[in-house]
Amino acid sequence: MSTPAHRAALIDGKTIAAKMREEVAAEARALSDLGWSPRLVSISVGDAAASDIYVRNQKKNAESAGVEFEARTYPETTSLEQLIGILQGLNHDPRVNGIIIQRPLPAHIPVKVLQKAVHPLKDVEGMHPASIGNIVYNDLALGPCTAVAAVEILKTLPLSLEGLTVTVIGHSEIVGKPIAFLLMGLGATVTVCHHMTRSVAMHSRASDAVFVAVGRAGLVTGDMIKPGAAVIDIGINRVDGKTVGDVDFDSVADVAGWLTPVPGGVGPVTVATLMKNATLATRMQMEHYRDAYDKTDF
Structure with a gap:
């Protein structure tokens, strides 16, 4: 007797992701009402075509979840020191809540060094050693x-x-x-x-x-x-x-x-998780600023 084909129930990631995006959009609206509109900055270096499909997909998903998304592309000749300087600037900019490092990177740019340069509170990809260590x-x-x-x-x-x-x-x-x-x-x-x-x-x-x-x-x-x-x-x-x-x-x-x-x-679901991390990071930053600078109601 033959086994019926395709007995397994297929798990529909698109449906799970759509539900997550609805939850993210509600949280993004709540944060915006408090003056903290979630905003992501994507960093690509060199050949933008290699990561273009990912960037476009992330941008589309961000906008449908109420998260602002800015894509920046830097020339392949950009040095590691220049990129770390750019990341430090974004780390200190309260208008930026999350940073995404697009891969692939040019051979002279080690991805782990860039990931370590992103502040853990803005590490929406969850790639910083502190983020992985917390698990x-x-x-x-x-x-x-x-x-x-x-x-x-x-x-x-x-x-x-x-x-x-x-x-x-x-x-x-x-x-x-x-x-x-x-x-x-x-x-x-x-x-x-x-x-x-x-x-x-x-x-x-x-x-x-x-x-x-x-x-x-x-x-x-x-x-x-x-x-x-x-x-x-x-x-x-x-x-x-x-x-x-x-x-x-x-x-x-x-x-x-x-x-x-x-x-x-x-x-x-991975892209939806990125958007959820964007709102999580924004709320964590809001609470961090409140605790650090303002002891009254924020």
Whole structure:
């Protein structure tokens, strides 16, 4: 007897993102009424075409969520020292509430140095070492957007996270590791697999939920998944002109209970998380200024 194809329920990231944008828009209006209209500044260096699609997408999402968005592009010849000076200026400008560093950057600009130069209160991408470090202490202020988005998607499912068995495949500093710490903070039991793991399938097959963020198309197949499990595919790969994830979609869809499509799964929720971080950052800055400079009602 053959198994029915595509048994897994597809998780609609666009619907989740739309609901998040509505919440962000309400918070943005509330902040504007207090004189703090959320405003993001995007920094691109060099070939703007490489990040143009991301910038346009972020701008469109920001405007629909009531967040101001300014895109700045600097020539490829801009030095690291000049860029750090620009970031320091934005850090000290109370009219700017969030800073986004667009990638790729020219070879002479190390991305981590720029990320460290963004003030943690304006780190809407959640990439500053302080932002990532806070997750270890279960103190999520501004978390890395993709990791936070992936966990938010799991939270929409009818699964209790307390005691849930989860495997995270991929251990990058900005996706895999933060996902693991976020899930542990919610009470899940987490295994993290990487290129030195002896049998990824042994771990993933025993798990109620699997997150995969490696960047290798077709890495996770149906025989690696426990029947009825949730599979969150964070990978983005180009294969034969199409965008696909790290999951072999057809075989996994036959086994999983829930599955995120690529595109249309984690991606839209990541951008919505960026906008949510923009309003979170704005409120944190407002409270910081109030506490630092004004002891009366703000």
